[in-house]
Amino acid sequence: MELELFQTLAIALGLGLLVGLQRQHDQSQLAGIRTFPLITLFGTLSGFLAQDFGGWILASGLFSLAALMAVANFMRSKTPNFDIGLTTEAAALLMYVVGAYLVLGQTTVAVAVGASVAVLLHLKDTLHGIVAKIGQNDLRAIMQFVVISLVVLPVLPDRTFGPYQVLNPYNIWLMVVLIVGLGLSGYFAYKVFGQKSGTVLGGILGGLISSTATTVSYARRSKDQHASSMLAALVIFIASTVSFVRIITEVAVVAPGTLPTVAPPLAAVFLLMVILAIMVYLKRDDSHDTMPEQGNPAQLKTALVFGAIYAIVTLAIAFAKDKLGDSGLYFVAVVSGLTDVDAITLSTSRLMQVGNLDTDHGWRLILVAALSNIAFKAGLVGVLGNRSVFGKVALLFGIVLAGGLLVLWLWPENFQLDIGVGGAA
Structure with missing residues (x-):
């Protein structure tokens, strides 16, 4: 004593x-x-x-x-x-x-x-x-996130409603808070580094904020005769690579106990993309560009739209599983990946965490959605960008799609990596 x-x-x-x-x-x-x-x-x-x-x-x-x-x-x-x-x-x-x-x-x-x-x-x-660098728009973003996370979330009922009893207002908005928080962290990182960022950092920040928005921005800018198609393709590809880190992070937050099974196949595709990004980076030209202005990810409208998408995807998964079995879930994953891969990732992670979906099917659904999103972004570049940048992006994304399909086909069932993760969200 x-x-x-x-x-x-x-x-x-x-x-x-x-x-x-x-x-x-x-x-x-x-x-x-x-x-x-x-x-x-x-x-x-x-x-x-x-x-x-x-x-x-x-x-x-x-x-x-x-x-x-x-x-x-x-x-x-x-x-x-x-x-x-x-x-x-x-x-x-x-x-x-x-x-x-x-x-x-x-x-x-x-x-x-x-x-x-x-x-x-x-x-x-x-x-x-x-604080001196924070402008009126940045302060508005902070206050909007406070409203989303500390005002709206606590008053929502924490119980299920609707068909299949899978729509929980509190859980839905909790996922909104998570996604808006991730986007906001990338937004403020852009505010600090964006104006002086190089190609790699520009792609990383774009992936943190929104890889789809980054794809649209750089695809449009590639039509400028002074813009570098190699730079645009590289930033788009890096942003999509970072989105896999975002996906794994979302799984880790919502369903940490599933990481030993879910993380390895996703990390395999991520590693392939990192290798490709390094190869392209070494062959880049010497041109430099700054990131386009990024929008505020904490707007209430954005939060409501994502919440609606998440709820629809959650309900669609329950419906497909009930009417079509596990095979019907892949159709939902493909369609959802075309719009928002975050929603299907969070919905699937939640189902795995509560035991309504086995982890082997879960990671495959997430990967299918991610590959669908990659194909969708390649299509965006084809529509909005010039032929040169589309050719480079199509080649890179084509290799990733092939690699992802091989992972889906060849990855052993019930494979687990001993990474010492457990517990419930």
Whole structure:
């Protein structure tokens, strides 16, 4: 018991020194390298006392600390060049609570929070720089995602409705949040890197946001006589390659227990595409281009459309399985892949996770949808792009389609890779 006591005090001292070091380096006049360890130790000792004498000890300590800082700020306000700010004060109160939580809560959580406080304080200039770069449209995207994820999602009923009892409003919108979140992460990565991105990064960002939208943009631009057909084909192909990473990520989030079976065949096709992308990259010309302006993926209209597609695909899968058996699911996969491969991926993953579809059929449905989507994008290039870029894209996608069909045909049933993944979403 005595050893645990000293270990807890040592952790409190270390966390206080870490935050105090940062505040001292930032030339805080209120608290620094000596004061923050004292505050954290104060919280830890208050936590020990509260175990024996009650929670009023913690409340009194927090009130005393707040009063002490108020007096210190009042005295400092009489000096010239007084800087009004609450960062150090907020950090001090939080570190007091962290010290107490070391005793009353979980040590790992307290350590993580204390370390996060130090990192957050250290990233002041970086965070301010990011905020300065955020425009009105970017702020709107953030707020729209907040509405989608934190306002709409919690109020939806978490129960099934409709035919086959497969339409769950909460689950449907949860998938919307996942897809919009993935797209939004790519959108902000584009905001940071997009204007100075090269071919590879442009394709990666395009795949994160929307490989289909990227295909349409670059296919249209390929008709410009000054545009490079090799560059356009490479960006389109890289974006489609990244979409496989997106697919595997979606499966990992929704149905992590299926990854040992689902990931290997999808990764095999992804590896083939990476090899092809490298070969094309080595033969590229020296021209450079910037990504076209990307739209906000967090618009409510976009979310509603995807939610509707996801619900339709989920219902179609249930109908096909009931009326046509497993063979009918492949028709749904092909049709769904023409419009949105995310919807069929999430629907299939959910069915695998709850046990309504075996994983061997599941990964095949996802791969069929992905191959259907690749064929659809090749058709888009043929309609919207010039002959040169279409020829290059058709060759690359043709090889991928052939490779994907070989995986579907030759991949052993019930093959599993021991990657140590399990559990439910």
